[in-house]
Amino acid sequence: IKDHLKHHQTQTTCWDHPRMAELYQSLADLNNVRFSAYRTAMKLRRLQKALCLDLLSMQAACELFEQQALKQNEQLLDVPQLLSCLSGLYQRLEQSHAHLVNVPLCVDMCLNWLLNVYDTGRSGKIRTLSFKTGIVSLCKAHLEDKYRFLFRQVASATGFCDQRRLGLLLHDSIQIPRQLGEVASFGGSNIEPSVRSCFQFANNKPELDAAMFLDWMRLEPQSMVWLPVLHRVAAAETAKHQAKCNICKECPIIGFRYRSLKHFNYDICQSCFFSGRVAKGHKMQYPMVEYCTPTTSGEDVRDFAKVLKNKFRTKRYFAKHPRMGYLPVQTILEGDNMET
Ligand SMILES: [Zn+2]
Structure with a gap:
């Protein structure tokens, strides 16, 4: 923890905890998986387990957000605040999974991951929305509960999302595969085509509700397909x-x-x-x-x-008549189209 504080105060370059560096290295063997959605999802599955987030229920995550008073999603969290949130999270997990959770190590690794994903400029701060998106995307919950949660974070008080609000959600979600170097396969880091795809699907209404958003997510749009595939990778492990x-x-x-x-x-x-x-x-x-x-x-x-x-x-x-395994998103290609 001291190292993190020191590094964030004195350095602008990327610094990884030795265990994190080890983990990233170990992901290289997955590069022989030819299909990017599976490759990304399998990497995320390993990451999820290493960070013990596969033990965290949605309910526990929500209780933590409440307890830490994480209400203003635009608010920035600095490293000490992130450490306090993560300590709370892992202490809670330790109570139910004492033999699996090493609190200081998990806190350090998870902070490391969040900063890699959401603080590429190394300012030592990430938005509250980013923190929640990162944690909830990798927690143990039903897929559609995750979609509903993410939608609620960006929706207005009356439960609607305009293009800007949906953009916030997609932006923070896409950072997760981006950090693994996989973003090109999911339509690139430009979220505009995905926003357009979603609103076209909603008949170009100015705002959409949670049900519409869920219907679109069920088509597994290219930019988000890694998340449902992560859930299937987890389900397949014991099949x-x-x-x-x-x-x-x-x-x-x-x-x-x-x-x-x-x-x-x-x-x-x-x-x-x-x-x-x-x-x-x-x-x-x-x-x-x-x-x-x-x-x-x-x-x-x-x-x-x-x-x-x-x-x-x-x-x-x-x-x-090729069948796509996902909903393609029209994009000026930054990378090749994803393999079907
Ligand atoms: Zn075989």
């Missing part, structure tokens, strides 16, 4: 599927399962899919469906019907 990988023959499949919607009984495991391997006769353009939990009989029936439909469709048909 066991009664299926065999057609490439490496793993059975049962652990993690994500990818089922072909072109061929019957054609499944691929997570590591084969992420490395971009395909079996003979199966083309990359062929549609697949991702499962992070074992399939229900309803899903089996639905997929069976889809395979029947696709059985006689050609490779050219699928190349002409």
Whole structure:
């Protein structure tokens, strides 16, 4: 903690806690994941666990914000204030998870991460909204509860958001993949195209309510897709599927399962899919469906019907009708379009 204070008073350059530097280095092995949304989400999952934020419930996070009187979202928090908030947060977690939480280490690492994400100019201050966005994005909660929480932070007293307010939300959210060097895949750091996409979806009304925002988020817009994927990565960790990988023959499949919607009984495991391997006769353009939990009989029936439909469709048909895994956001490209 003293180091942080010292470094923030005397240095403008980036400084990482040794354990944080170690963590960032360890993320490099995920760079062989070919698809950026998965790659980013898997990095965030490791970060989330290292910071013990996977233990923090939404309720505990909200109670903490209240306790620390974090009401004015535009207000700046300096390093001593951040330390006080984080100490409160981790002391609370220590009460329920004593053997998992090392309070001083977690406080230091989490502060380090927040400053890396939200204080790139190293002023030693971040906005209250940024603090909440960072903590809530990585906490343990239902995805849609996170969306609702984030919306509430920027909405007016009557519960509406104009373009400027939505811009604040998207800006602070996008800093999270940006810090991992992944922002180009999510439409770049310019949030204007995402704001436009959302308001177009809401029929160009001047303001939108939480329900509209949630409907748009359910389409998984390119700029935000890393967050739902993070949730699926977490769900897939413990998933066991009664299926065999057609490439490496793993059975049962652990993690994500990818089922072909072109061929019957054609499944691929997570590591084969992420490395971009395909079996003979199966083309990359062929549609697949991702499962992070074992399939229900309803899903089996639905997929069976889809395979029947696709059985006689050609490779050219699928190349002409590509299915995006997310809602593309029109943008003057800073990077390549994300792989589907
Ligand atoms: Zn495999």
